[in-house]
Amino acid sequence: MPVIKSAKKRVRISAKRTALNREWKDRLKSSIKKFERLVEEGNVAEAKEQLQETFKVIDKAANKGIIHKNNAARKKSRLSKMLNKTA
Numbered sequence: 001m002p003v004i005k006s007a008k009k010r011v012r013i014s015a016k017r018t019a020l021n022r023e024w025k026d027r028l029k030s031s032i033k034k035f036e037r038l039v040e041e042g043n044v045a046e047a048k049e050q051l052q053e054t055f056k057v058i059d060k061a062a063n064k065g066i067i068h069k070n071n072a073a074r075k076k077s078r079l080s081k082m083l084n085k086t087a
Contacts, residue, residue: 024066031057
């Protein structure tokens with residue numbers, strides 16, 4: 001454990017940021033999986049609605065620095081492509 005006051009603070013901040021990053025990544029992954037499940041089932045109307053929600057989560061994660069903006073763009077592109085194949 002750190003002894004210096006600033007090092008203790010860094011440990012606290014690191015733990016807090018790790019928890020937030022994990023929360024956002026979990027939210028992102030579950031949203032994508034929900035969309036993929038709807039596409040596999042063939043629910044195109046519900047999948048379109050879920051796609052919009054998934055895009056919001058992806059964009060927010062990119063803005064917060066959880067994922068890189070190019071990673072976000074790639075995910076959005078692949079999800080759109082997946083929906084267009086079924087529709």
